[in-house]
Amino acid sequence: MAQATTLPRNEGGISAAVQTLSERFGDRLQTGQALREQHGHTTTWIENQAPDAVVFPTSTAEVAEIVKICAELGVPVIPFGTGTSLEGHVNAPAGGICVDMMRMDQILAVHAEDLDVVVQPGVTREQLNTYLRDQGLFFPIDPGANASLGGMTATRASGTNAVRYGTMKDNVLSLEAVMADGTIIRTASRAKKSSAGYDMTRLLVGSEGTLGLITEITLRLQGIPEAIRSARCSFRTVDEACRAVMTVIQYGVPVARIELLDEMSVRAANQHSGLDLPELPLLLLEFHGSEAGVLEQSEIFAQIAEEFGGFDITATSTAEERSKLWQARHDMYWAGLGLRPGAKGISTDVCVPISRLADCVTTARAKAEDMGLIAPMVGHVGDGNFHALLLIDMDNAEERAKADDYVGWLNNLAISMEGTCTGEHGIGQGKRPYLLRELGETTRFMAAIKAALDPDNILNPGKILSDG
Incomplete structure (x- = not known):
């Protein structure tokens, strides 16, 4: 079974942060166990690691205030959207403060003539497309779940339309984000292209909350087809x-x-x-x-x-x-779960070059059958990406071990075919070992970027990089 990372806790700092934030935000800071566990667990089989408190900001300024308080006290900050991620992205391995963005749900500006829109991170893709429909516009990235656009940006989401419209990295023009010291930055303008310095927008897209908390997103739009x-x-x-x-x-x-x-x-x-x-x-x-x-x-x-x-x-x-x-x-x-009522669904994804797709899928299918695993497969195959849903009795240690072996085998198979261990699920906690195998020395430079932007490692620690 994929293992959750455990990191040292700053007990004194956490206690002080909860107290300070409670005084500042009142009932918008919650510490109830059920709510905390909800914010430390998503559709994953990785162990639930709940934060110590959940706070609900309504503005960028409030997010910056939260981060500054936590930075001064050395307390982890974990951003949360709708909780549809699959690889333990929102777990709190060192405890800390979960920042739930879902009250930041305003569509701030639609520039129909420029085919772009500015939104807060709590806006969901269905909410946005309902709002845009009367203007003949839509946002094409569709991961299936009604995810928040902040979460989709943070995980570099993809989905069924990616073969034509690309992924989130192709559709985000600019971001506003709160960095590890509480500084608010804007990564770019609304221009459709730029060669102005480092591409900070795409550095933050897919960073899974480890480099900054996204508080505003400018997105490309498309006209609804005739x-x-x-x-x-x-x-x-x-x-x-x-x-x-x-x-x-x-x-x-x-x-x-x-x-x-x-x-x-x-x-x-x-x-x-x-x-x-x-x-x-x-x-x-x-x-x-x-x-x-x-x-x-x-x-x-x-x-x-x-x-x-x-x-x-x-x-x-x-x-x-x-x-x-x-x-x-x-x-x-949910349909897949019906093939084995009572089982837990463990979803994993890989992506390979189109020329290797047939080999990868058929080999994966045969391997699951050889191991006696029930594993329905679906895929966004136009870009070489497919998913396996392993249906497992989580009380059966042998089945859990088989599932873990299969996930590792599949990720390594994709990498051996010059593919990737994740087309759209992201790394989180669950896929960190495979990231190192896929990118090797590149991960050392990723760690250098993380250390430069978040030297105290307070932003979603324990994710992406194996050293936490």
Whole structure:
């Protein structure tokens, strides 16, 4: 089982910080055990490490005040969004203060003519897109969960639309952040490009709260497409489905989404969402553009899919039918749990070059079967990223050990294929050993950056880097 890091506690500093913050924030600082445990645990199998208190700021100035108090006392600060992370990102291995950003939930400015928006970190992606809909705009990054945009930025989130629209690093123009000493900085302007000095924006994107607390985000927007068309296609094997994906990408078909569900995942989706899909590997696709464009793209896909044995190919532009399919995809975590009621779902992800995707997925599938693990797999396969959901009896030590071995094996397999141990889950606590194997000496320079920006190691300690 992935191990949570334990770091030394500053008991005196923590006690003083809780007292000072309680006097300053009143009932916006909470120390109840249930709330603290909620903020030290997300959808992960890593041990819960609760903070000593949770504080709810409503402004950048308040976040800066919290950080300054904690910095003076040498107390850890852990940022929290909606709690949908998977690798122990919000655990408090040295205790400390959790800063819950969800009351900072204002959409501050929409610049429709410039296709950008300025938001506070507690705004969720669904909230933002509901707000933008009447203006013909949307924010495309869709990790499935209704995550906060601050959390998505901090973890460099991705999702189903990444094959066309990129990840968070491609869609964040500028950040406001509170650094380890309480200083408030802005990393860039609203200009669409800049060569002004170091790229501090992308340094903070994906830093998981270890370099600064993000308090404001300027995001790229997209116009809502004139037409959207979805398609699905079944295959006899995962290998055939993956090779069809590789060909679609190599042909330059501008798909917005291209998702793989293996046969276990399709069975789970049928049970959970009331579908009647063939229980075989399935590709789900979505095309954005003009009416003529999306029709042409879906026809090209159908031709390619048939070359690789694809069948039961259907396409639709009907919003209701599209939504039903994509909701089933987004519900896969909960659907997967239905394959083994009472089991805990352990989700892990890797990403490899498109040319290695078929080999990686089929090898991963065979390994799970050899180990006797129930592990439905889904993937954002248009960019080589896929996920395995291991269904484990957490009271069974042998099963836990098997799951741990499998996760390690899969991460190492991806790295051996010139891929990465995480396409979008981030490092947190759970994937730190694999980061060192993947990047080697580069992690030493990451540690140097961390030490320079946070010399007392108070910002989300124990995450990303193996030395805590």
